[in-house]
Amino acid sequence: MDKVSDPAAIEAPPASAPSKREIYTVMSGLMIAMLLAMLDNLIVGTAMPTIVGELGGLEHLSWVVTAYALTTAVTTPVWAKLGDLYGRKGVFMASIAVFLLGSALAGLSQNMVGLIGFRGIQGIGAGGLMVGAMAIIGDLVPPRDRGRYQGLMAAVMPLAFIGGPLLGGFLTDNLSWRWAFYINLPLGALALVVIWFTMHLPRYRRDAKVDWLGAGLLAVAIAGLTLLTTWGGSQYAWGSWQIIGLGVLAVVATIAFLQVERRVAEPILSLGLFRSRNFTAATLMTFLTGFGMFGAVTYLPQFQQFVQGASATGSGLLLLPLMAGMLVTSVIGGQFVSRTGRYKVPMVVGALLMAGGLGLLSTMGLGTTRVTTSAFMVLLGIGMGLMMQNTMLVMQNSVAQRDLGAASGVNNLFRTIGGSLGVALLGVLYTRNVQDVLAERLGGDQGAQLTHGQLTPAMLGGLPANVRNAFQAAVAEGITSAYLWAAAVAVLAVVAALFIREVALRGSITAPPATADDSNAQPSTEPGRS
Numbered sequence: 197m198d199k200v201s202d203p204a205a206i207e208a209p210p211a212s213a214p215s216k217r218e219i220y221t222v223m224s225g226l227m228i229a230m231l232l233a234m235l236d237n238l239i240v241g242t243a244m245p246t247i248v249g250e251l252g253g254l255e256h257l258s259w260v261v262t263a264y265a266l267t268t269a270v271t272t273p274v275w276a277k278l279g280d281l282y283g284r285k286g287v288f289m290a291s292i293a294v295f296l297l298g299s300a301l302a303g304l305s306q307n308m309v310g311l312i313g314f315r316g317i318q319g320i321g322a323g324g325l326m327v328g329a330m331a332i333i334g335d336l337v338p339p340r341d342r343g344r345y346q347g348l349m350a351a352v353m354p355l356a357f358i359g360g361p362l363l364g365g366f367l368t369d370n371l372s373w374r375w376a377f378y379i380n381l382p383l384g385a386l387a388l389v390v391i392w393f394t395m396h397l398p399r400y401r402r403d404a405k406v407d408w409l410g411a412g413l414l415a416v417a418i419a420g421l422t423l424l425t426t427w428g429g430s431q432y433a434w435g436s437w438q439i440i441g442l443g444v445l446a447v448v449a450t451i452a453f454l455q456v457e458r459r460v461a462e463p464i465l466s467l468g469l470f471r472s473r474n475f476t477a478a479t480l481m482t483f484l485t486g487f488g489m490f491g492a493v494t495y496l497p498q499f500q501q502f503v504q505g506a507s508a509t510g511s512g513l514l515l516l517p518l519m520a521g522m523l524v525t526s527v528i529g530g531q532f533v534s535r536t537g538r539y540k541v542p543m544v545v546g547a548l549l550m551a552g553g554l555g556l557l558s559t560m561g562l563g564t565t566r567v568t569t570s571a572f573m574v575l576l577g578i579g580m581g582l583m584m585q586n587t588m589l590v591m592q593n594s595v596a597q598r599d600l601g602a603a604s605g606v607n608n609l610f611r612t613i614g615g616s617l618g619v620a621l622l623g624v625l626y627t628r629n630v631q632d633v634l635a636e637r638l639g640g641d642q643g644a645q646l647t648h649g650q651l652t653p654a655m656l657g658g659l660p661a662n663v664r665n666a667f668q669a670a671v672a673e674g675i676t677s678a679y680l681w682a683a684a685v686a687v688l689a690v691v692a693a694l695f696i697r698e699v700a701l702r703g704s705i706t707a708p709p710a711t712a713d714d715s716n717a718q719p720s721t722e723p724g725r726s
Contacts, residue, residue, distance in 0.1 A: 295384065492576060
């Protein structure tokens with residue numbers, strides 16, 4: 197790829213705008229790549245009991261997930277910046293290739309240590325999949341028309357949540373747990389072929405150096421935060437020197453990162469992006485959406501299995517109302533924004549519905565039926581579906597075309613961090629309340645045996661009635677506390693949405709960024725397009 201010294205040439209759009217058919221063809225490859233990243237943990241999670249049984253190393257179980265999540269979070273902004281500097285098509289295909297290499301190696305693993313290492317390689321590739329796909333849509337489609345396409349892309353997430361556990365169980369039961377990794381190879385190969393032959397983007401290379409020092413400091417900060425939330429309260433006590441040390445490391449690395457980013461010519465994460473009120477508010481909403489979404493998906497099965505008596509597969513199916521709400525509103529909401537140019541109202545309504553859905557989930561108790569729970573989940577899903585793709589749209593509309601990858605990277609990074617903190621902090625609240633209720637009803641010793649022992653939903657029916665009832669009450673109380681706090685945090689998303697100023701969505705990819713701070717910016721009144 198030749199260097200381009202003319203700044204105008206760097207930002208040059210394609211000779212002609214792609215047709216809808218061409219965009220949808222490219223999207224098929226992008227959606228496959230996104231599906232790879234989203235399905236992986238869900239498929240592998242179902243296969244983990246079998247994997248541990250064959251490879252051993254139960255004490256390393258959490259690292260199979262942590263290694264993937266950690267390298268994904270660390271490399272997301274790096275892939276985003278590389279795409280901005282050297283062209284998105286090649287960088288995106290490289291991330292797919294790295295992901296497929298990690299998948300093949302993970303399928304060949306002979307022990308848990310090797311599997312953890314190969315999962316780390318998978319995560320490195322996965323860091324470029326989501327951010328690359330969203331940035332490429334930004335290169336192909338102007339913000340004014342982007343809502344309908346990003347709505348379809350966002351619909352991949354609920355499909356992955358639904359299909360992942362079912363597919364993982366089928367592959368493990370009928371083939372081998374290794375196919376939980378091998379299944380990525382044909383899908384990834386298909387995505388590479390589609391992208392290679394159908395994607396036509398401007399070829400460019402900006403004459404700039406990658407900010408590797410900033411990338412390294414950001415990696416240390418994210419790693420410290422991820423390990424802190426993963427280990428805190430489980431592997432180590434929150435007040436232990438290990439957790440405190442990780443907190444100090446994350447803070448020091450963050451401060452150093454901010455200092456470096458202010459000085460370098462081409463920062464890995466431009467702090468100037470946050471001067472836009474819309475960009476900052478949308479980033480906060482992204483973080484809070486991740487907090488609520490991953491927290492809900494992680495802890496709802498506990499209530500469904502222990503209190504409502506659902507099986508593991510059944511609890512997965514019981515999440516369908518949540519995913520259906522997200523799926524429908526992602527698609528319809530995207531069409532609405534593209535036709536009207538209006539996005540603030542959907543974002544405010546989405547934030548209100550998310551907070552309301554979490555608040556209603558906090559009212560669940562021993563007598564709550566599955567129908568009632570499903571209704572609450574639909575409300576939560578509708579709210580999250582209205583927020584997810586609109587936050588990405590606002591962030592991309594607030595930056596210049598050259599920073600599109602960076603904006604997409606910030607979106608994915610803050611959603612990942614929000615999800616990690618949501619799972620960890622809600623987990624602390626849930627566990628603490630379960631322990632307190634059991635200690636109150638059964639006494640400290642017997643309560644501790646239940647919380648530290650290996651109690652599965654299938655074993656619950658064999659317990660004495662008083663013990664079973666106490667445990668179900670404890671789980672219900674834990675869920676109530678966790679979701680009540682999640683609802684309180686979600687109210688902040690409503691506040692952030694109110695700070696969004698509805699400025700016109702750019703009608704072409706070469707138009708300057710729309711900013712909420714521009715006194716001349718006006719809400720879009722352009723007639724809708726079909």
